[in-house]
Amino acid sequence: MTSASAPATEHEHADHAHQFDDAIQQHEAATLGMWTFLATEVLFFGALLTAYTIYRHYYFDAFRYASHEYLRWYLGAINTGVLLCSSLTVALAVHAAQHHDHAPGQSAAPPRIGQPKHLVPLLLVTMLLGLVFLCIKGTEYYIDYRENVVPGPSFFHPEHVPPGIDASHIRLFMTFYFILTGIHATHMIVGLGLFSWLTWNAHRGTFARTRSNAVEICGLYWHFVDLVWIFLFPLLYLIR
Amino acid sequence: MTSIPYNPAFDERSHTYLNIDYGVRSWLLTTDHKRIAILYMLGITFFFFIGGAAAVLIRIELMTPAGDLLSDDTYNKMFTLHGVMMVFFFLIPSIPAVLGNFLIPLMLGARDLAFPRLNLMSWYLYMIGGAIALTALILGGVDTGWTFYTPYSSVYSNGYVVMTIVGIFLAGFSSILTGLNFIVTTHKMRAPGLYWTRLPLFIWSMYATSVMQVLGTPVVAITLTLVAIERLFHVGIFNPAWGGDPILFQHLFWFYSHPAVYIMVLPSMAVVSEIVACFSHQRVYGYIFVAFSSLAIALISFLVWGHHMFVSGQSTYASMIFSILSFMVAIPSAVKVFNWTATLYRGSVDLKTPMLYVLGFIGLFTLGGLTGLFLASIAVDVHVTDTYFIVAHFHYIMVGGAVSAYLGGIHFWWPKMTGKMYPEWWGRFAAFVLFIGFNLTFFPQFILGYLGMPRRYHAYAEEFQVLNVMSTAGASILAVGYLLPFCYLIWSLKYGKTAPANPFGAAGLEWQTTSPPPTLNFESTPIVEDEAYAYDKIEVPYD
Numbered sequence: 126m127t128s129a130s131a132p133a134t135e136h137e138h139a140d141h142a143h144q145f146d147d148a149i150q151q152h153e154a155a156t157l158g159m160w161t162f163l164a165t166e167v168l169f170f171g172a173l174l175t176a177y178t179i180y181r182h183y184y185f186d187a188f189r190y191a192s193h194e195y196l197r198w199y200l201g202a203i204n205t206g207v208l209l210c211s212s213l214t215v216a217l218a219v220h221a222a223q224h225h226d227h228a229p230g231q232s233a234a235p236p237r238i239g240q241p242k243h244l245v246p247l248l249l250v251t252m253l254l255g256l257v258f259l260c261i262k263g264t265e266y267y268i269d270y271r272e273n274v275v276p277g278p279s280f281f282h283p284e285h286v287p288p289g290i291d292a293s294h295i296r297l298f299m300t301f302y303f304i305l306t307g308i309h310a311t312h313m314i315v316g317l318g319l320f321s322w323l324t325w326n327a328h329r330g331t332f333a334r335t336r337s338n339a340v341e342i343c344g345l346y347w348h349f350v351d352l353v354w355i356f357l358f359p360l361l362y363l364i365r
Numbered sequence: 366m367t368s369i370p371y372n373p374a375f376d377e378r379s380h381t382y383l384n385i386d387y388g389v390r391s392w393l394l395t396t397d398h399k400r401i402a403i404l405y406m407l408g409i410t411f412f413f414f415i416g417g418a419a420a421v422l423i424r425i426e427l428m429t430p431a432g433d434l435l436s437d438d439t440y441n442k443m444f445t446l447h448g449v450m451m452v453f454f455f456l457i458p459s460i461p462a463v464l465g466n467f468l469i470p471l472m473l474g475a476r477d478l479a480f481p482r483l484n485l486m487s488w489y490l491y492m493i494g495g496a497i498a499l500t501a502l503i504l505g506g507v508d509t510g511w512t513f514y515t516p517y518s519s520v521y522s523n524g525y526v527v528m529t530i531v532g533i534f535l536a537g538f539s540s541i542l543t544g545l546n547f548i549v550t551t552h553k554m555r556a557p558g559l560y561w562t563r564l565p566l567f568i569w570s571m572y573a574t575s576v577m578q579v580l581g582t583p584v585v586a587i588t589l590t591l592v593a594i595e596r597l598f599h600v601g602i603f604n605p606a607w608g609g610d611p612i613l614f615q616h617l618f619w620f621y622s623h624p625a626v627y628i629m630v631l632p633s634m635a636v637v638s639e640i641v642a643c644f645s646h647q648r649v650y651g652y653i654f655v656a657f658s659s660l661a662i663a664l665i666s667f668l669v670w671g672h673h674m675f676v677s678g679q680s681t682y683a684s685m686i687f688s689i690l691s692f693m694v695a696i697p698s699a700v701k702v703f704n705w706t707a708t709l710y711r712g713s714v715d716l717k718t719p720m721l722y723v724l725g726f727i728g729l730f731t732l733g734g735l736t737g738l739f740l741a742s743i744a745v746d747v748h749v750t751d752t753y754f755i756v757a758h759f760h761y762i763m764v765g766g767a768v769s770a771y772l773g774g775i776h777f778w779w780p781k782m783t784g785k786m787y788p789e790w791w792g793r794f795a796a797f798v799l800f801i802g803f804n805l806t807f808f809p810q811f812i813l814g815y816l817g818m819p820r821r822y823h824a825y826a827e828e829f830q831v832l833n834v835m836s837t838a839g840a841s842i843l844a845v846g847y848l849l850p851f852c853y854l855i856w857s858l859k860y861g862k863t864a865p866a867n868p869f870g871a872a873g874l875e876w877q878t879t880s881p882p883p884t885l886n887f888e889s890t891p892i893v894e895d896e897a898y899a900y901d902k903i904e905v906p907y908d
């Protein structure tokens with residue numbers, strides 16, 4: 126409420142925002158909101174992956190060649206492992222946050238102030254894993270940059286392209302590689318921002334006080350971003 | 366009607382959402398869905414008049430066969446400007462963001478949408494997007510048409526394509542967030558007793574619209590992003606010379622943009638259901654069919670995009686499937702039209718202004734929809750595609766239909782939104798002018814298209830002049846039809862009669878609170894005990 130004259134009601138110090146009746150309703154709304162957002166995201170990546178799949182079908186040889194020559198599958202594999210670990214720590218963090226919580230809706234119970242055990246460390250480890258992922262991804266980008274396989278005006282026309290493969294199709298593959306992984310990395314960065322915010326609030330005990338399910342909701346987002354990578358890794362790195 | 370009080374300090378007279386605070390900050394930082402609706406109304410009206418100005422120039426140019434007023438280049442920029450503004454910045458947000466925002470919490474008996482701050486953020490995204498697109502056109506414009514077909518848009522066009530795309534992208538996100546907010550609110554914030562089968566049909570249609578916004582918009586967002594990337598980095602995503610596939614662009618674009626035509630028209634069906642029920646003083650005939658037809662439209666309209674591509678070289682088999690599915694999408698639309706007319710037939714009809722607009726909608730939408738069936742027949746479409754027949758078809762639906770319904774809705778809920786009555790006779794007069802002007806503008810275009818006049822050219826063959834002059838004459842009448850409400854509605858803010866809580870004797874929770882409502886909408890959470898449209902329990906107001 127921005128207006129000063131908002132009626133002073135029991136909502137002032139309540140555990141839910143003024144538009145909701147109680148914390149249960151708020152939790153359910155927030156969760157459904159995140160799922161709906163993820164549905165949007167599915168279509169967002171879905172359109173890109175459709176386009177990618179069609180070109181992979183048109184120019185299969187070029188795509189396979191480019192994937193072999195220019196992507197390092199082992200770096201992708203390490204990153205897959207890193208993200209899977211981070212999904213585990215997120216799941217544990219959600220568990221930690223929930224088990225501290227009262228069953229939502231028992232507004233009669235006095236708010237317990239304090240921190241759920243392990244929540245902050247688990248969030249920090251998750252962020253660390255996220256950072257490791259981004260560093261490895263950055264390294265890959267850097268190598269690509271050194272090898273001039275970043276699509277653009279200075280794109281290096283590979284000399285040893287086997288006969289029958291068109292360099293422009295290789296470039297198309299690299300374009301999709303950068304768009305897909307770039308958008309994924311952007312999502313990772315947003316995720317890191319969310320988790321910094323979570324960590325700060327968990328540290329101050331806000332969630333325990335307000336019985337918020339923010340950890341769970343940001344966790345959903347994180348799992349989704351991981352899942353996207355689980356699709357990207359085989360589609361880009363492991364073309365056979 | 367019983368209720369749960371939640372706001373003991375409630376004072377009916379002194380606290381409306383409008384007079385609670387007058388500061389600029391209290392508007393620009395508001396999270397009240399009703400104030401955000403008003404903010405949207407201002408933005409939308411602004412972009413409507415920008416788009417309208419472009420249309421005026423187009424019509425003046427087309428008075429004579431020679432391309433004399435605007436150069437071909439300027440003409441291209443004008444119809445692009447017109448299309449982009451009207452589609453992305455006016456019609457898609459119009460009913461959802463203004464009337465939906467204002468009414469959904471009221472109709473559900475809630476205090477606000479589920480995510481009020483997100484709602485404010487959508488407005489800012491929309492305005493920033495609009496400002497960017499407007500800047501692009503002041504700097505020099507875009508000449509690709511609102512459809513941005515590749516590779517022209519991604520390689521050859523000289524306009525500010527990327528900038529316009531950024532604007533549309535932001536507006537798209539605003540539309541996604543609005544849809545998300547509506548979906549969650551409808552699921553989670555209904556008042557006690559308000560089961561799904563008791564929801565007003567307005568809510569059902571808005572819900573279906575929101576689903577389409579959430580699932581369709583991301584596709585066009587990423588597609589336009591790809592166009593921008595191809596343009597900026599000269600990589601071949603859609604350009605065939607570089608290995609891309611231009612038809613893929615069309616598939617991705619229409620995958621959103623056909624549902625988008627229903628994103629524009631389903632909300633008008635939402636408005637129509639409410640107004641028809643109110644002014645025939647009758648429950649809507651076949652409630653459950655009308656409700657589910659909205660969902661059916663949402664579903665089927667995702668499967669018909671190929672009817673925009675009959676001449677693109679897509680496979681004949683694909684075209685046949687798309688053709689059949691396009692015929693099928695007409696079924697739920699027809700269900701609605703039949704049920705509305707059945708409601709009228711059994712009711713006692715009161716021809717107030719909103720009802721006039723709605724009757725206009727029903728007639729014009731039916732014509733637009735029926736010509737849609739012509740277009741869904743492949744052979745006919747090959748003959749008239751890219752002619753004025755198409756232009757007439759979608760204007761019947763989008764302008765004759767959706768914009769009329771929007772205006773009908775604005776009149777209908779104007780007393781609720783502002784606490785003032787609009788002037789009834791001016792309203793009826795304007796609705797009449799609009800109907801005449803609209804038909805005079807667009808009916809000749811069906812004939813022009815059938816005779817073979819192509820769209821998107823500034824010059825045309827001599828023999829088409831008579832019909833074009835008729836169309837331009839109609840457009841000036843139409844312009845009067847739009848300016849009238851603009852003027853008298855503003856006038857009514859100061860001089861209009863004070864509106865009672867329920868001036869039209871309408872059913873629906875929004876009419877049970879004061880006009881205008883207090884910030885938290887109701888004195889207490891209403892508890893619903895009736896189905897929607899229990900008109901047998903409401904007396905017709907005497908006036």
Ligand code: HEM
Nearest residue numbers: 626630672673691692695734737738740741746750759762
């Ligand atoms: C109900 C709301 C509708 C709206 C808002 C709408 C809008 C439009 C628009 C904007 C176009 C032109 C696209 C362009 O070329 O730029 C169009 C074309 C078309 N519409 Fe509709 N339409 C509607 C309903 C229908 C229905 C019910 C059908 C068929 C059952 C239909 C069939 C078609 C077809 C086949 C075309 C493609 C014509 C062509 O480009 O060759 N439309 N419509």
Ligand SMILES: [Cu+2]
Nearest residue numbers: 623626672673
């Ligand atoms: Cu269509």
